[in-house]
Amino acid sequence: MSSKLPYAEPRVYKLDEDLLTNMDPGMWSTTLSADEQDLLIRQLGDRGWGRMLLFTKYYTPGWGEGNRQISPRGQAAMLRFLEQVSFRKDANPSVFLSDDGELQLAWNDTDGKAVQLLFGPNSIEVFHEARMREESLPLNAYPELAAEFSHV
Amino acid sequence: MFENFPVKVVDPLPSRIDPCPIVQAVFEVRFTTKTPWAQLPGRVAGLLGDHYTGQELPLFALPDQFKQQIPGSVHLPQYQFHSDQFVVNVGPQMIGLGVQTMQYPGWNVVHEELSTFLRSVIDDGFMEEGARLGVRYSDFFEFNIFEHIDLEIAVNGAPINDKDRQFTTVFQEGPMTIRLVLINGAIMENSHGPRRGSVLDIDVAFGPLDFELHAEVLEQRFTEAHDVIKKLFFGLVNADLLNDHKPEYA
Numbered sequence: 290m291s292s293k294l295p296y297a298e299p300r301v302y303k304l305d306e307d308l309l310t311n312m313d314p315g316m317w318s319t320t321l322s323a324d325e326q327d328l329l330i331r332q333l334g335d336r337g338w339g340r341m342l343l344f345t346k347y348y349t350p351g352w353g354e355g356n357r358q359i360s361p362r363g364q365a366a367m368l369r370f371l372e373q374v375s376f377r378k379d380a381n382p383s384v385f386l387s388d389d390g391e392l393q394l395a396w397n398d399t400d401g402k403a404v405q406l407l408f409g410p411n412s413i414e415v416f417h418e419a420r421m422r423e424e425s426l427p428l429n430a431y432p433e434l435a436a437e438f439s440h441v
Numbered sequence: 442m443f444e445n446f447p448v449k450v451v452d453p454l455p456s457r458i459d460p461c462p463i464v465q466a467v468f469e470v471r472f473t474t475k476t477p478w479a480q481l482p483g484r485v486a487g488l489l490g491d492h493y494t495g496q497e498l499p500l501f502a503l504p505d506q507f508k509q510q511i512p513g514s515v516h517l518p519q520y521q522f523h524s525d526q527f528v529v530n531v532g533p534q535m536i537g538l539g540v541q542t543m544q545y546p547g548w549n550v551v552h553e554e555l556s557t558f559l560r561s562v563i564d565d566g567f568m569e570e571g572a573r574l575g576v577r578y579s580d581f582f583e584f585n586i587f588e589h590i591d592l593e594i595a596v597n598g599a600p601i602n603d604k605d606r607q608f609t610t611v612f613q614e615g616p617m618t619i620r621l622v623l624i625n626g627a628i629m630e631n632s633h634g635p636r637r638g639s640v641l642d643i644d645v646a647f648g649p650l651d652f653e654l655h656a657e658v659l660e661q662r663f664t665e666a667h668d669v670i671k672k673l674f675f676g677l678v679n680a681d682l683l684n685d686h687k688p689e690y691a
Binding site for chain 2: 357
């Protein structure tokens with residue numbers, strides 16, 4: 290379908306028919322790369338991966354009642370956190386998209402108390418019920434958070 | 442030296458080659474914004490000088506419901522401004538400066554225009570959050586590029602004798618994601634008329650955590666990406682190709 294659309298920026302070269310695939314503009318780097326999707330499948334399972342695909346593809350600016358699309362910086366920080374964290378085997382973290390475009394990871398710790406990490410454009414909001422901890426950290430704090438919340 | 446793509450190190454790098462194979466060079470920022478798309482082309486028009494003329498691109502006229510079905514359509518240009526040397530592409534969540542096709546004026550001229558362009562765009566403030574910063578250079582050669590680069594594709598230890606070939610690889614170098622595309626089955630109309638040849642296409646991108654929406658930072662990142670593309674290009678092509686293109690050194 291895509292190769293027949295009237296794309297706005299025709300390439301300055303044309304390809305042999307045999308080589309046409311994969312070269313349409315706009316098909317690159319749009320939402321989640323294969324590596325990122327693989328990471329989501331491993332860390333958040335099929336359900337979390339599916340939800341992220343929905344959030345990135347279909348929750349466009351103004352979704353719902355004027356809500357905001359995913360924050361690219363918040364998404365990048367959450368993915369880097371996921372690269373480094375080791376979730377407890379039965380943690381089953383869930384992912385949510387806030388009205389302001391932030392991504393929230395939420396699960397219960399070993400005592401059944403809530404853990405919530407909210408990744409926004411400029412900060413990570415941390416809530417850990419067991420410790421009565423509620424704190425805002427800069428985005429580059431994801432390595433420390435990944436170490437702190439591994440196996441929790 | 443690239444850690445993950447071990448091309449040779451060329452030092453010093455030529456400052457110019459002739460004929461210049463660059464057919465396209467684009468410097469693009471993807472972003473989120475609260476500014477409605479209907480207002481963006483007019484807003485950008487006010488930032489560019491009178492020497493830029495605007496025009497709608499084909500995607501502009503499509504209904505929004507249809508555009509939403511196209512993957513990444515918010516990152517595709519829908520309106521274009523052009524001057525004698527440059528084009529500015531604008532989409533709902535992208536803006537990019539490019540050179541006119543096959544009229545690459547040299548990095549110094551591009552850098553000067555880029556600097557002015559970035560200051561205007563950043564000062565306006567319509568970009569809320571940066572999502573991707575990318576630079577892409579496309580080169581065209583009237584020969585089979587695979588016979589003139591230091592990269593081999595072998596089957597069972599022997600080179601393959603194929604008719605058409607397309608090679609794409611993506612690798613990471615620090616914060617940069619680099620995509621290299623090599624194709625020997627391209628047709629392009631250049632100053633000699635339509636010709637079959639090869640494309641060498643390099644795209645370098647930074648992710649949202651690796652740049653800030655400040656003119657100086659963007660300029661620095663674009664310069665870094667340009668320098669990496671140059672190193673990769675000259676590290677990849679072999680001595681025969683370089684000698685045939687009369688390299689000049691500053």
